[in-house]
Amino acid sequence: MALGFAGEVADYYHRYRRGYPPEAIDAVAGAFGLTADDTAVDLGCGTGQLALPLAARLRAVVGVDPEPDMLAHARRAAAEQGLSNLTWVIGTDADVPALRALLGDGSVGAVTIGQALHWMRYDELFHALFPLVRPGGGVAVLANGTPLWLQDADWSRALRECLEQWFGTRVGNACGTDEESLRRYRDSLVAAGFRGDVHGVDYTGTLDVESIVGGVLSALPEDRLPASAERARFTGLIRRAVEPHAPFAEHVHVSVLTGRR
Numbered sequence: 001m002a003l004g005f006a007g008e009v010a011d012y013y014h015r016y017r018r019g020y021p022p023e024a025i026d027a028v029a030g031a032f033g034l035t036a037d038d039t040a041v042d043l044g045c046g047t048g049q050l051a052l053p054l055a056a057r058l059r060a061v062v063g064v065d066p067e068p069d070m071l072a073h074a075r076r077a078a079a080e081q082g083l084s085n086l087t088w089v090i091g092t093d094a095d096v097p098a099l100r101a102l103l104g105d106g107s108v109g110a111v112t113i114g115q116a117l118h119w120m121r122y123d124e125l126f127h128a129l130f131p132l133v134r135p136g137g138g139v140a141v142l143a144n145g146t147p148l149w150l151q152d153a154d155w156s157r158a159l160r161e162c163l164e165q166w167f168g169t170r171v172g173n174a175c176g177t178d179e180e181s182l183r184r185y186r187d188s189l190v191a192a193g194f195r196g197d198v199h200g201v202d203y204t205g206t207l208d209v210e211s212i213v214g215g216v217l218s219a220l221p222e223d224r225l226p227a228s229a230e231r232a233r234f235t236g237l238i239r240r241a242v243e244p245h246a247p248f249a250e251h252v253h254v255s256v257l258t259g260r261r
């Protein structure tokens with residue numbers, strides 16, 4: 001299955017994608033009363049942005065992702081952090097029935113899905129997850145801020161213009177981070193029997209040109225990544241577009257939608 005997260009995209013994702021602030025992990029743990037006896041499944045775990053900090057406070061975490069290159073980075077990062085309680089599984093949201101058979105119903109404290117639900121059939125998924133989680137546990141859907149090119153800042157508008165010129169198309173996709181998606185996901189969780197609550201964590205960070213360029217490269221599907229001969233021209237254009245707008249403040253809103261069983 002070619003989803004666009006292989007090869008260099010996985011490398012860029014691992015290197016440049018921002019992690020979650022500890023308060024976001026606290027919000028998940030608080031909503032489900034997670035303790036060191038609990039296990040979690042992180043679906044669409046990517047290079048481990050959620051799976052690793054969860055594993056540091058739980059008994060065990062299963063990270064599930066269809067892209068082996070993403071999992072390879074996650075596995076290496078876990079080893080570098082001395083975490084030995086993670087299991088990495090190649091799979092998708094469609095594999096939840098097999099996970100239920102393996103782990104047992106009512107066995108999991110939390111299923112987390114960070115920046116990945118827009119790839120999944122979430123109505124079916126939430127119904128399938130309900131029996132897997134223990135009473136009081138639940139499903140958490142996290143969105144880690146607004147894409148770099150959709151922020152309300154001059155540097156972001158300049159970036160958007162630059163990307164639209166390069167690709168010859170509008171770049172409006174918020175990848176499930178917008179209010180409308182959040183409402184749809186919440187309604188869907190409630191329809192599956194969960195109690196839905198929305199938590200938010202806000203902070204302001206400062207980016208540098210390198211992290212803006214890397215962040216863009218990490219967000220492009222593999223087939224849209226400019227070929228190596230063109231890459232320097234592409235990144236040069238981004239640099240030149242944003243540089244006049246330094247410093248690059250970024251207001252990050254992390255939304256944590258929890259569905260408690």
Ligand SMILES: C[S@@+](CC[C@H](N)C(=O)[O-])C[C@H]1O[C@@H](n2cnc3c(N)ncnc32)[C@H](O)[C@@H]1O
Nearest residue numbers: 005044045046049067070092093114115116119
């Ligand atoms: C944008 S990354 C998110 C990574 C990480 N969870 C985070 O919060 O930064 C999206 C991940 O979802 C994975 N993915 C795509 N479709 C999926 C599916 N149907 N089921 C599970 N994971 C999927 C991709 O391979 C990719 O690693």
